[in-house]
Amino acid sequence: MATVIDGKAVAQTIRSEITDEVRLLSEKYGKVPGLAVVIVGNRQDSESYVRTKRKACADLGIKNFDIDLPEQISEAEVIKHVHQLNADPNVHGILVQLPLPKHINEEKVLTEISLEKDVDGFHPLNIGKLAMKGRDPLFVPCTPKACLELLSRSGVSIKGKRAVVVGRSNIVGLPVSLLLLKADATVTIAHSHTSQPEDIIREADIVIAAARQAKMIKGSWIKPGAAVIDVGTNSVDDPTRKAGYRLVGDVDFEEASKVAGWITPVPGGVGPMTVTMLLKNTLESAKRSIEQN
Ligand SMILES: Nc1nc(=O)c2c([nH]1)NC[C@@H]1CN(c3ccc(C(=O)N[C@@H](CCC(=O)O)C(=O)O)cc3)C=[N+]21
């Protein structure tokens, strides 16, 4: 049976470390880290993630700047808000919740975020540096960083291992592949055009599941002893829940946990760690800015 990696517990440990550092900054400089969370429209999932992020900030003493914009807002107006946040010295991190409405070009908006405040790590220049050997971005994207942190805190080494990433999104699959490559894994990316992904996944010592397909990865696809990090947050109808739905991962946990060496649950795995990495990036940004001035 696999060791179930308790993302919530690891996240809690890191959050208490961050809380201490926030308190120190405040005592030493009279300043606290500030995070602006921008949400456009009212997608239910986005609203729920944004609430989680804002609450986590409040819990840790990080100041929230809430920007809630209507679905119909123009791209130019969103960019105007980004510019205001770039100019605000009390804002150390800016997160624009994705996806944006169809009429807004995400890349254009993300490119306007000041590099020094790009705590999501989605600015094309930060992604470019992430991709280059010998270069480091100012910020590593939160979910990919969460995946590697969970591996390292579980004692799973990456160097020389065969890693398979399932999915190639800009916010998870692609950047986590780059991070694994930088950590000296042999990396394969499987995606919707990959034929027989199970044959490739069976070779993996490390599986990162980020395909947005509920339970697509079966127990029989997992190499015995592999480390399985499940990034999936698929909501499925569940009338027995108050919310009317529940979250399931991209991995069939029941089956895979009988074969894997390590596995993350959903919820309680990567999700809480993603939010924690965002808070950590915000603290880093605030430290750079405050200690410089
Ligand atoms: N600009 C941007 N940055 C993001 O980091 C970003 C984004 N856009 N768009 C959507 C994805 C998704 N994401 C999650 C965050 C927290 C949980 C999380 O805390 N999940 C809990 C469960 C929460 C619940 O039960 O509702 C858990 O897995 O235990 C999940 C998913 C961040 N994303």
Ligand SMILES: [Mg+2]
């Ligand atoms: Mg769009």
